[in-house]
Amino acid sequence: MEGSSVTLTCSSDAQPAANYTWYKKNEREEFQLLLEGTRFVFSSIQSSDSGVYHCTAENELGRNSTDIIIAVKYAPRSPSVSVSPTGEIVEGSSVSLTCSSDANPAANCTWYRNHTRIGEPKNIHHFTAISSGDRGVYHCKCENKHGRNSTSKSIDVLYAPKLPSVSVSPTGEIVEGSSVTLTCSSDANPAANCTWHRNHTRIGEPKNIHHFTAISSGDRGVYHCKCENQYGHNSIMKSLDVLYAPKLPSVSVSPSGEIVEGSSVNLTCSSDANPPADYTWYKENSDSAKASEQIFIIADVRAEHGGNYLCAAQNIRGRHNSTVRLTVKAEAEVNLRGHIYHDNTDQPRQWNILQEKLYVLTFQTDNKVFNGQSFSKIGLLTLSGRKRRGALFRGKQQR
Numbered sequence: 517m518e519g520s521s522v523t524l525t526c527s528s529d530a531q532p533a534a535n536y537t538w539y540k541k542n543e544r545e546e547f548q549l550l551l552e553g554t555r556f557v558f559s560s561i562q563s564s565d566s567g568v569y570h571c572t573a574e575n576e577l578g579r580n581s582t583d584i585i586i587a588v589k590y591a592p593r594s595p596s597v598s599v600s601p602t603g604e605i606v607e608g609s610s611v612s613l614t615c616s617s618d619a620n621p622a623a624n625c626t627w628y629r630n631h632t633r634i635g636e637p638k639n640i641h642h643f644t645a646i647s648s649g650d651r652g653v654y655h656c657k658c659e660n661k662h663g664r665n666s667t668s669k670s671i672d673v674l675y676a677p678k679l680p681s682v683s684v685s686p687t688g689e690i691v692e693g694s695s696v697t698l699t700c701s702s703d704a705n706p707a708a709n710c711t712w713h714r715n716h717t718r719i720g721e722p723k724n725i726h727h728f729t730a731i732s733s734g735d736r737g738v739y740h741c742k743c744e745n746q747y748g749h750n751s752i753m754k755s756l757d758v759l760y761a762p763k764l765p766s767v768s769v770s771p772s773g774e775i776v777e778g779s780s781v782n783l784t785c786s787s788d789a790n791p792p793a794d795y796t797w798y799k800e801n802s803d804s805a806k807a808s809e810q811i812f813i814i815a816d817v818r819a820e821h822g823g824n825y826l827c828a829a830q831n832i833r834g835r836h837n838s839t840v841r842l843t844v845k846a847e848a849e850v851n852l853r854g855h856i857y858h859d860n861t862d863q864p865r866q867w868n869i870l871q872e873k874l875y876v877l878t879f880q881t882d883n884k885v886f887n888g889q890s891f892s893k894i895g896l897l898t899l900s901g902r903k904r905r906g907a908l909f910r911g912k913q914q915r
Contacts, residue, residue: 822842
């Protein structure tokens with residue numbers, strides 16, 4: 517056993533007494549002189565002392581010799597580890613780890629990772645297609661009945677960026693005017709260069725952080741983070757929703773221009789807002805709401821409907837107002853002349869209308885006034901009543 521004290525003794529029956537010489541066979545299979553004497557002592561024998569020793573006994577009458585084999589038993593030396601193929605290890609390639617240790621008797625070697633044995637006890641561990649998850653520190657432990665020894669080997673696997681992850685700071689709702697930071701990261705080896713893009717255009721220099729000092733409504737949309745190294749690239753998108761108060765509303769009147777009494781008009785209000793705005797219509801000098809819709813419809817316009825109208829667009833972030841003026845034009849007086857075919861019967865009478873316009877007639881027969889008869893069709897107008905006389909009618913024309 518290595519470290520123990522060992523004595524080799526050589527003796528021979530001879531007369532006169534023999535002289536003794538010790539030799540050891542070297543690597544060239546030649547015997548190398550060690551010393552003269554009957555004993556050869558190892559005070560602390562080492563594995564390097566193993567080998568073939570040769571003792572020669574001789575006197576003037578002749579010589580004789582004998583060989584002795586010394587095999588020193590010892591625990592495994594510090595294992596050595598080799599990686600095949602040599603050089604960089606790229607994800608997906610085939611890789612073998614080989615562990616060996618000088619020991620007598622021969623050692624059993626086992627591979628470990630994170631203190632867990634991988635595979636059966638053997639000195640070779642093989643990766644058919646090594647992955648990024650296989651990188652790390654591996655330990656090889658070799659042992660025999662005389663002891664054990666181990667060594668470690670760090671395996672670095674090169675790989676393209678994995679799917680990036682994106683974080684938004686601060687978390688929660690994003691309000692217009694606030695400071696917002698987008699951060700993109702990707703597991704890659706070597707480290708990836710990450711770049712932010714919007715609408716297929718890079719924003720800023722290649723870096724994994726994009727900062728909005730005061731984010732605006734125009735900044736909402738979809739952003740892409742692209743990470744790459746020499747082994748490939750990967751990307752991910754992130755949608756940003758920015759909350760903001762209504763912008764200045766746009767108001768319109770349809771039909772445009774002056775609105776004639778009796779007609780219908782639409783007042784429309786629209787505002788860019790997030791979340792969408794609620795709309796309320798007010799008439800000037802009035803605190804009561806006229807409508808709570810985006811489109812305010814007045815079906816039968818009267819003169820008193822004229823004036824300024826205020827549209828208030830409001831959401832949880834704020835409010836904005838715009839004003840529009842509604843101008844109402846009164847109906848025009850027009851004399852309509854025609855011939856009435858009449859007699860003193862109760863039969864309906866007809867008047868020939870020569871123009872296609874909307875008329876609201878006020879007519880008189882036998883000192884009785886009839887209001888509100890309306891018509892617009894070219895043709896014959898039938899009026900019912902008794903004893904109509906005269907041919908002059910006063911009416912109102914819708915222009």
